[in-house]
Amino acid sequence: MESFLNRYRNITVLFLVIFGQLLLLAVQVKSDRNVPVIRVWTVTAITPFARLLEAVRGGGTGFFRNYILLHNADAENRSLRDQVDHLKMDNIFLRDQLNTADRARALALFQQHTQSKTLAAIVIASGAGVNSKVVFVDRGSGSGVERGMAVVTPDGIVGKVVAVYPNASQVLLMTDADFAAGVISQKGGVRGTFKGQGAPMGKVDYISNSEKVEVGEWFYTSGDDRIFPRGFPVGVVKSVHFDSPFQDVLIEPSGIERGLDEVLIIVEGVHRAIPPVEIADQPVYIAPPPPDAAAVREAAAAEAGATPTEADKLRSVYKAAGDAQGHKYGEGYKPPDLVKLPAAGSTPPPAAPANAAPATPAAPSPTAPTTPAAPPAQKTVPNERLANQAAGAQSGTSGH
């Protein structure tokens, strides 16, 4: 027995070590992800070195930039960048509120709601291993960080705190396969669960095929997961495929697009409204009215009918009489003196537009309609009868 053990000592030890680690794995998978003590030890051992390296690097580069290259320019740039980030957050909040139809209600909401209380943190290290999608930030339990807090940037969500150490925290990025968050689409209010895939793109799960999701649509946090406050951008839809039983919706996360240097940990979350969809309200060009719309209509009517009707002829006669007496139909109380109608032979042709080309039958222009010939002389209608008809028409059109 002893010789057997000596002969296979190495392989036995190998199996024991593997078995021990398998047991360790099994215990962890069953537990509720409590932070093991060995993790605390390892992180506590590693993070001081990372902080030291970061301090040396930051100090060195800061000195070089501030005092050798550009005096104070870097500090000013950093300050301005912080201001831009804060203003961006403010802008999103204010825009959401101002988009509300009821301004008074928006103001009341603005007064009632304060923005989420956040804590700025710097990413000091990434997770060890090619397959790991976690980062360490320089804020820990000493700064008030707790496990489960949301981590965001002004562009969107980043991840959530999964482990808290005295002076550092471990953040699970939204691209990790273990990450999940409740989301809602901007247009249709379609709810789903965002899941990381270990790749740059994420996936929104549990959207049935009957729900409508479009490419280019934004997804926001729904607040259902009790981690991320409602209304933070998650990403934009890049592709939608119908699959059984749920749609396959791929999303490009917006929060980690610009890299991760500084993040905000939401200490006290405040839900926000999902911003409304910006409808593509393109201005429609409306051409200016023609100089004399009535004249154009008359010209068009005259052009449409080659032979004017009796009513057209009468209308021309009355118009000529009104023009001769300076009367404008529809205005004033005094009707024109229709006894003094112009002679039938001198009846002007139907009014043509002021800018229309003159009647030149020999050379018609394709663009300018030619004025039709003057109506024939009204020999069959006596003036008195015309006057009576005009009086009747006047009583009906003068607007008395």
Add this chain to the structure above:
Amino acid sequence: MDYSGGRVLLSSQREGQSTHYSPRVLILVPLAAILFQVYIPQFFHFLQFLELPMLVVVYFALMRRSQLGGLFLGALVGIAQDSLTIKPLGMYGIVKTLVGYFAASVSVRFDVEHSIIRGMLCFFFYLFHQCLYWVMERALLGHQPPFEMQSWLVQGGLNAVVGLALFHFLDKLRSSA
């Protein structure tokens, strides 16, 4: 040990003698490799493919020619690496334990100071490392990680190149005794 030139196989196990390192080297080098792994890729994303902890485990396992030493070093480095990830403790631990054990097993047959052998072993163990991790992630954690053999092949080649330079540097840390 003399550099063996074009010969890649050892004629006997006696020919391959273990190399000694001071305890400081055995502690600080893996620690530096892990620190590199967590710190450098956040500034140089293209260096994320590097698996320096694995290369260090392979190096010490090859040079010390001790299966027990290799598996324990792999287990310690792997668990330390696991501690810095979100994955359960033991994933990298098991993988690197096996890497250390097999690297030490191989070292008694090959001339591990030969550059080509070193490069091939780095390449092979990187692929082994990635494939085993992929299998364990599927089998033990129930995840569905992508099987990226093409990128692993390329990254294995790059790790082999880096491993050669790293091994050359670590050779200088050998104890004279």
